[in-house]
Amino acid sequence: MTLKINPDHIDFVLVEPMHPGNVGSAARALKTMGFANLVLVNPCDYQNSEARALAHASEEVLLGARVCTSLAQALEGSHWVVATTQRRREFQFPFYTPPQLCEKMVPMSREYRISLVFGRERTGLTNEEIQLCHAITTIPAKVTNPSLNLSQAVMLYAYALYNSVYEPSNRFRWDPAPYSETEAVYQHLLRSMQRTGFVPLDNWDKFLMRFRRVFSRAYPENRDVQLMHKIFQAFEYKLNDLEGRLAARENSSPKTEGE
Known part of the structure; x- marks a missing residue:
């Protein structure tokens, strides 16, 4: 049986986004790829005219975003949490490229909630915030110091997840702790x-x-x-x-x- 991602169990968490346009564009990216769970931690004015314009035809995702005052609050109810960061060696957590991450997330998403965490546009996630996560993921890039726009990163992961399939190879039932x-x-x-x-x-x-x-x-x-x-x-x-x-x-x- 071929499995696809369960979008209802995937939360895209943006930590302290600074630019309303990025939030609007991220909402549009999620809607385009079939996702709707946008979580914002201490966001900017994400409902202003700029954000609404860039969230064209995706206003329900933007306006339906869940707003939290801390990352810990945003992660309540999640079973697995993945941080997007370029700082792979510093933390030495389990690491996944986007394809590897999708292979892990697709079967897990059938029953369990997963949070994909994105950091601030300029400074990313703090050490303390990364330590709240179970694994890290990075988008490989050719340049030494890659820097993707926040909404671009959201789009790449949403696209990868939407197009991923999984072929179960065994009957082991995993019961991850929240x-x-x-x-x-x-x-x-x-x-x-x-x-x-x-x-x-x-x-x-x-x-x-x-x-x-x-x-x-x-x-x-x-x-x-x-x-x-x-x-x-x-x-x-x-x-x-x-x-x-x-x-x-x-x-x-x-x-x-x-x-």
């Missing part, structure tokens, strides 16, 4: 490690980024998330037991005169 659940794992890890007295060599943000990179490569399922929580809970149980024993020992120790 974005919110994987984030809960990272916070549980942080709490557990801090309770043990562990101190990272650099700082906690970099420590968590390395764990995110490892965990993201595994494409964690719901059962993987549950397993990680059970491991951390076992740590916490032992810590609670140890703290209780130490407290009992201190309370039972004979007091010397003057105490």
Whole structure:
């Protein structure tokens, strides 16, 4: 059976777009390729006359955009999040070219929600924003420092997804954990490690980024998330037991005169 992308499960997330024309053009690109889920994080005035003019015949996508105050809010409900960035080596997250990304997204989109995140026109995504994602993707280009217009990048990915097909090769059923659940794992890890007295060599943000990179490569399922929580809970149980024993020992120790 040949599968095509499920457009209802694909969110195109634009982080702090500066130019209304880019938002309007992006809306038009999405409508042309059969997509409608436009998500805007702290956008410019995306409903002005310039944006509406460039969103010709696509006003319902533009005016129906979901507006959020943070990227974390925009990603709520997503199961897999991919950042578009040129900074591949810096983060060493799982990396996909557009064709490779489409091959991954088509079967996943049948049941699960995916967010494709685009950065600011001038500065792209911050380190912190990229760390919220599970993988990264880049549009290969000939020049050393490629720079595509935001709406052009949206159009290229929308076109690639629309034209992609997938031939299932096995019956394995993947049950990916939602974005919110994987984030809960990272916070549980942080709490557990801090309770043990562990101190990272650099700082906690970099420590968590390395764990995110490892965990993201595994494409964690719901059962993987549950397993990680059970491991951390076992740590916490032992810590609670140890703290209780130490407290009992201190309370039972004979007091010397003057105490």
